[in-house]
Amino acid sequence: AQKITQTQPGMFVQEKEAVTLDCTYDTSDPSYGLFWYKQPSSGEMIFLIYQGSYDQQNATEGRYSLNFQKARKSANLVISASQLGDSAMYFCAMQSNFGNEKLTFGTGTRLTIIP
Amino acid sequence: KAGVTQTPRYLIKTRGQQVTLSCSPISGHRSVSWYQQTPGQGLQFLFEYFSETQRNKGNFPGRFSGRQFSNSRSEMNVSTLELGDSALYLCASSLQTSGSDTQYFGPGTRLTVL
Numbered sequence: 001a002q003k004i005t006q007t008q009p010g011m012f013v014q015e016k017e018a019v020t021l022d023c024t025y026d027t028s029d030p031s032y033g034l035f036w037y038k039q040p041s042s043g044e045m046i047f048l049i050y051q052g053s054y055d056q057q058n059a060t061e062g063r064y065s066l067n068f069q070k071a072r073k074s075a076n077l078v079i080s081a082s083q084l085g086d087s088a089m090y091f092c093a094m095q096s097n098f099g100n101e102k103l104t105f106g107t108g109t110r111l112t113i114i115p
Numbered sequence: 116k117a118g119v120t121q122t123p124r125y126l127i128k129t130r131g132q133q134v135t136l137s138c139s140p141i142s143g144h145r146s147v148s149w150y151q152q153t154p155g156q157g158l159q160f161l162f163e164y165f166s167e168t169q170r171n172k173g174n175f176p177g178r179f180s181g182r183q184f185s186n187s188r189s190e191m192n193v194s195t196l197e198l199g200d201s202a203l204y205l206c207a208s209s210l211q212t213s214g215s216d217t218q219y220f221g222p223g224t225r226l227t228v229l
Contacts, residue, residue: 043223043225044220044222045220046220047217047218047219050217056190091158100208101170101171101211102163102171103218105157
């Protein structure tokens with residue numbers, strides 16, 4: 001069974017500062033993928049970034065980077081230079097690489113950017 | 116390329132009724148997954164379809180069912196609605212080429228059961 005843990009229910013960050021959202025995971029699968037999604041108040045889940053379990057380098061997508069520490073089973077999302085539009089719920093998720101399309105989600109972190 | 120679309124966006128039903136939700140995946144995507152999101156249970160996997168076949172199913176009662184058509188469009192049906200079925204239902208599509216495929220979500224259907 002897979003499990004995702006997000007220990008920060010809510011965070012307040014000053015605009016333009018960097019923010020780190022924590023995510024730890026547990027799985028017995030040797031190969032898997034880790035994802036971060038953003039969910040604004042409108043409800044749509046927006047894909048942000050992906051990290052494969054065998055990727056040697058941390059993934060980056062614009063202002064988003066994923067701090068992947070496989071031995072510690074953590075996959076923290078780092079948002080640089082936060083903007084007001086970054087205020088939303090953020091979900092960490094994982095998926096086995098063995099053909100199972102099911103995404104297992106964490107409970108999410110509500111990020112609020114303060115002007 | 117158009118994203119995942121879901122219809123309707125909002126729905127109000129009463130207990131005991133049934134409901135059908137529709138999802139059109141991104142063009143070329145053959146896998147469609149459905150998720151239920153509630154404040155209490157969070158995001159939970161319902162089922163996944165690929166080439167008109169259900170490949171995976173979450174832990175939901177038989178009142179929840181789905182299907183996929185030859186054009187990859189999918190529908191999910193909930194029969195005998197209960198108050199607890201009030202939720203945001205999210206559909207996601209992916210290419211399903213190999214390994215982890217990024218799932219792209221639609222805007223969701225917000226179902227309210229009175």
